[in-house]
Amino acid sequence: MTEKSGVSRRDLFQIMGAVPAMAAATAGSGLAQKRENHETRQGAYQRKVFDDHDWQTVRVLCDLIVPADERSGSATQAGVPEFIDDWLDFRREQDGNDDLAAQILGGLAWLDRESLRLLNNNFAALDAELQQQLLDRIAFPETATADDRRWAAFFSKFRDLTLNGFYSSKMGIADLPYLGNTAVAEWKGCDPAVWAKLEERMKNGYKGLGGEVKPWT
Amino acid sequence: MAQVKATPKTYDVIVVGSGAGGGVAAHVLTLAGAKVCMLEAGGWYDGAKQSSMFQWPYNAPHRGAGTKEKPFGYFDATLLGGWRVPGEPYTNAAGTNWMWWRARMLGGRTNHYGRISLRMGPYDFKPYSRDGRGFDWPITYDDLAPYYDKAEELIGVFGSHEGLENTPDGRFLPAPAPRCYERLVKLACDKVNVPCIPSRLAILTRSIHGRPACHYCAQCGRACGINANFNSPGVHIFPAMKTGNLEVLTGAMARAVVVGPNGLARGVSYIDKKTRGEVTVNAKIVVLAASCCETARILLNSKSSLFPNGLANSSGLVGRYLMDTVGSDVDGYLPILEDLPPRNEDGVGGMHMYMPWWHYKDQKAGRMPFARGYHIEFGGGRGLPGADDFGGSERILGGGYGVALKRNIRKVYGAGIGFSGRGEMIPNADSYCDLDPNKVDQWGIPVLRFHFKWSQDEILQAKHMQDTFKEIITAAGGKYFTDATAENNWGISRGGAIIHEVGAARMGADPKTSVLNSNCQAWDCKNLFVTDAAPFVSNADKNPTLTITALGWRTSEYIAEQVKKRNL
Numbered sequence: 076m077t078e079k080s081g082v083s084r085r086d087l088f089q090i091m092g093a094v095p096a097m098a099a100a101t102a103g104s105g106l107a108q109k110r111e112n113h114e115t116r117q118g119a120y121q122r123k124v125f126d127d128h129d130w131q132t133v134r135v136l137c138d139l140i141v142p143a144d145e146r147s148g149s150a151t152q153a154g155v156p157e158f159i160d161d162w163l164d165f166r167r168e169q170d171g172n173d174d175l176a177a178q179i180l181g182g183l184a185w186l187d188r189e190s191l192r193l194l195n196n197n198f199a200a201l202d203a204e205l206q207q208q209l210l211d212r213i214a215f216p217e218t219a220t221a222d223d224r225r226w227a228a229f230f231s232k233f234r235d236l237t238l239n240g241f242y243s244s245k246m247g248i249a250d251l252p253y254l255g256n257t258a259v260a261e262w263k264g265c266d267p268a269v270w271a272k273l274e275e276r277m278k279n280g281y282k283g284l285g286g287e288v289k290p291w292t
Numbered sequence: 293m294a295q296v297k298a299t300p301k302t303y304d305v306i307v308v309g310s311g312a313g314g315g316v317a318a319h320v321l322t323l324a325g326a327k328v329c330m331l332e333a334g335g336w337y338d339g340a341k342q343s344s345m346f347q348w349p350y351n352a353p354h355r356g357a358g359t360k361e362k363p364f365g366y367f368d369a370t371l372l373g374g375w376r377v378p379g380e381p382y383t384n385a386a387g388t389n390w391m392w393w394r395a396r397m398l399g400g401r402t403n404h405y406g407r408i409s410l411r412m413g414p415y416d417f418k419p420y421s422r423d424g425r426g427f428d429w430p431i432t433y434d435d436l437a438p439y440y441d442k443a444e445e446l447i448g449v450f451g452s453h454e455g456l457e458n459t460p461d462g463r464f465l466p467a468p469a470p471r472c473y474e475r476l477v478k479l480a481c482d483k484v485n486v487p488c489i490p491s492r493l494a495i496l497t498r499s500i501h502g503r504p505a506c507h508y509c510a511q512c513g514r515a516c517g518i519n520a521n522f523n524s525p526g527v528h529i530f531p532a533m534k535t536g537n538l539e540v541l542t543g544a545m546a547r548a549v550v551v552g553p554n555g556l557a558r559g560v561s562y563i564d565k566k567t568r569g570e571v572t573v574n575a576k577i578v579v580l581a582a583s584c585c586e587t588a589r590i591l592l593n594s595k596s597s598l599f600p601n602g603l604a605n606s607s608g609l610v611g612r613y614l615m616d617t618v619g620s621d622v623d624g625y626l627p628i629l630e631d632l633p634p635r636n637e638d639g640v641g642g643m644h645m646y647m648p649w650w651h652y653k654d655q656k657a658g659r660m661p662f663a664r665g666y667h668i669e670f671g672g673g674r675g676l677p678g679a680d681d682f683g684g685s686e687r688i689l690g691g692g693y694g695v696a697l698k699r700n701i702r703k704v705y706g707a708g709i710g711f712s713g714r715g716e717m718i719p720n721a722d723s724y725c726d727l728d729p730n731k732v733d734q735w736g737i738p739v740l741r742f743h744f745k746w747s748q749d750e751i752l753q754a755k756h757m758q759d760t761f762k763e764i765i766t767a768a769g770g771k772y773f774t775d776a777t778a779e780n781n782w783g784i785s786r787g788g789a790i791i792h793e794v795g796a797a798r799m800g801a802d803p804k805t806s807v808l809n810s811n812c813q814a815w816d817c818k819n820l821f822v823t824d825a826a827p828f829v830s831n832a833d834k835n836p837t838l839t840i841t842a843l844g845w846r847t848s849e850y851i852a853e854q855v856k857k858r859n860l
Contacts, residue, residue, distance in 0.1 A: 139693055139694065140693040140694070140697065141697070141698055142694055142695055142698070144695050144698055144699075146698075147698075158355070161354060162354065162679070165354045165357070169359060169360060207694075210693060214691045214692055214693050215686075215690055215691035215692065216686055216690075216691055217690060217691070227691075230691075231686050231691070234685065234686070234691075234693065234697075235682065235683040235684065235685070238682035238683075238685060238701060239355075239679055239680055239681065239682050239683065240355075242677045242681070242682050242701065242705075243349050243350060243355045243677045243678055243679055243681070243682075244350050245348070245350050247677065248348075248350075248677055250698075250702070251634070251674070251677070251701075251702060251705050252634050253674060253675075253676060253677055254634055254635060254636040254674070255509065255510060255636045255637065255638035255674070255675075255676060256346060256348065256509060256511075256638070256676055257346070257509065257636070258346075258507035258508075258509060259507055259508040259509070259636065259638070260507075262468050262469065262497075262506075262508045262639060262640075263469060264468065264469020264470055264471065264475075264644075265469065265470060265471055265472035265474075265475050266472070266633070266635050268633065269472050269632050269633055269635060270472060270475065272632060272633075273472065273475075273476060273628065273629075273632075276628050277479070277628070281627060281628050281630075281769075283627030283628070283630040283631070283703075283707075284627070284630060284631075284688065284689060284700055284703055284704060285625050285626075285627040285630060285688040285689075285704060285707065285770075285771065286627045286769075286770075286771060287627070287769075288626075288627050288628045288768075288769030288770075289769060291479070291483070291769075
């Protein structure tokens with residue numbers, strides 16, 4: 076690979092990957108057309124579900140769930156609001172009902188209703204601290220009050236959508252990081268350093284986020 | 293008005309279908325010198341040119357999510373097919389909820405399938421003799437073993453030699469080393485006495501027959517751009533075309549086998565999807581490999597004054613004893629896998645380890661509440677993130693948002709795990725397909741109507757799967773998540789959902805109780821053969837494709853010999 080060509084090895088792989096898929100798409104499935112629409116759409120996204128006010132709330136809420144930090148950007152920087160809008164429309168078409176869109180729109184409406192009732196302002200217009208106070212009521216399903224339970228269910232779904240949108244984006248994949256989708260010259264199986272860590276945990280037990288693992292006998 | 297045409301040429305053999313069964317027939321017969329015409333209802337497909345390997349979900353609509361048109365996602369190799377094919381409906385009888393997968397493309401389902409390649413064992417050919425349920429095959433494991441050898445040597449299957457009961461070893465390429473979570477699950481399985489061994493998949497871990505070895509991108513379902521996994525076009529059909537003896541007609545939707553006044557098959561009538569006209573091709577021998585149910589449909593639609601109930605159907609058994617595989621799933625979460633150093637865990641497109649059925653002796657001794665067994669498939673690790681892979685995080689993290697949530701997601705990524713059982717269904721008289729009395733498809737061909745029921749054996753097997761998966765996850769210190777209860781029959785899959793339909797034109801030793809003889813030759817029509825999964829007499833937990841390939845090879849060799857002896 077010469078410097079002059081300006082194509083790094085990684086770029087080349089992406090190009091090589093792209094060509095056959097285009098060939099596949101043109102082989103009579105109608106997918107070529109869809110792909111083209113998708114790519115031309117990316118510049119200026121046309122909303123299908125959220126109105127201007129919803130959009131403002133969605134952008135605020137997404138970035139409260141996935142803010143920028145030292146490793147990566149925020150949900151809005153990764154295009155998550157666009158993903159969610161598209162996904163709600165997509166599910167409506169695929170599932171033959173708008174239950175998911177209704178749950179999300181209904182939850183957004185409640186956020187404003189509750190913000191207006193308690194703080195006399197729309198959710199998006201509140202200070203971040205007040206926004207978080209409200210979220211703390213619904214962001215932890217097990218501690219939510221009985222009255223808040225359905226709004227906690229809404230928030231869980233909205234969090235799912237935000238995480239799905241973020242971690243399937245290019246930014247989110249690099250954040251995790253996911254290191255595959257590439258050709259590997261030699262497959263070696265489990266990395267010995269990782270296995271040593273697992274053996275240590277099996278021997279001494281492990282206290283994780285998802286529960287405690289007792290030492291394996 | 294569409295015209296009915298006949299091509300003047302007479303081939304030695306017409307093969308209907310280009311999947312595992314049609315591919316192997318074309319391969320063996322063309323190498324034996326026969327002039328073969330292959331009919332494929334779908335379009336042309338060459339995975340080496342058309343694979344979407346290395347593409348990223350964020351470059352696809354809806355991040356590559358599955359749709360009605362593409363149930364396994366945007367990048368799945370199946371360009372046209374699924375549980376619904378436009379213009380080609382099927383119906384369900386009252387009380388049946390069957391789903392029928394079809395892949396309308398060269399190579400059929402071999403382009404996207406899981407490549408799991410398990411030999412049936414000696415018990416699996418004689419299930420009735422062993423437990424008094426179902427029916428025996430007219431052949432034994434020893435009859436098919438040489439063809440399993442040939443099939444594995446051609447398509448390339450990795451695995452390990454274990455010597456386990458009713459789990460025959462094969463001609464294996466080296467198995468790839470397990471991923472970290474697979475090694476861990478094996479230790480958990482050791483604790484609860486479930487065998488966990490290297491899986492057996494038709495993916496090349498070494499170069500053979502000029503095909504390169506796998507590069508471990510985990511995307512076999514998108515078709516392989518380097519032909520390193522088994523697929524009928526790349527392994528059977530294109531080499532067969534090089535002999536000069538194979539002609540492939542795509543967009544050719546077989547309607548009926550044409551029978552002459554002597555009662556022998558004379559050719560096949562198909563609809564040319566481009567012109568919508570009917571064409572008849574002539575041959576000395578007809579091989580049906582259109583997929584189990586489609587083969588039954590062609591036979592039932594091949595009505596004539598000689599065969600008013602359809603061809604090869606004097607027993608009335610065409611379409612009968614349709615089977616699928618029993619499926620039930622449990623998801624889990626293993627905290628011990630949290631927060632480990634990032635690594636590429638892609639590996640081959642599928643599991644590197646699996647669990648073969650292990651209760652043969654308990655069953656023989658009458659200690660199990662159901663007949664027949666299942667194997668376990670499992671997956672996890674730091675896979676390629678798609679549109680719907682980060683849901684339900686509150687079940688692990690209790691909820692939350694913000695920088696803390698982001699930090700936690702990085703830790704829990706890769707600690708999820710999923711177990712699926714794949715078990716044997718015993719054939720029953722309530723599960724079959726026949727022709728719908730009213731409905732036709734857009735080609736004017738009467739469509740199939742399905743009737744399907746699980747029995748208590750399958751439902752109790754699903755319960756056993758659930759109990760076992762929970763036990764393994766618990767042994768690994770994890771949490772399990774499942775909606776399965778007695779009310780929903782332990783989460784048993786819908787009929788057809790596992791896409792392992794077999795039976796519907798079974799082979800046997802007696803023309804009164806079977807459609808085909810022990811060479812998969814129609815009792816009623818000696819120049820008609822079947823090489824897909826329709827001849828299957830039972831549906832062992834071993835995935836059908838390897839047995840389709842071995843049995844199809846045996847049938848094709850028989851055809852070649854009979855031609856040589858001038859019996860056909």
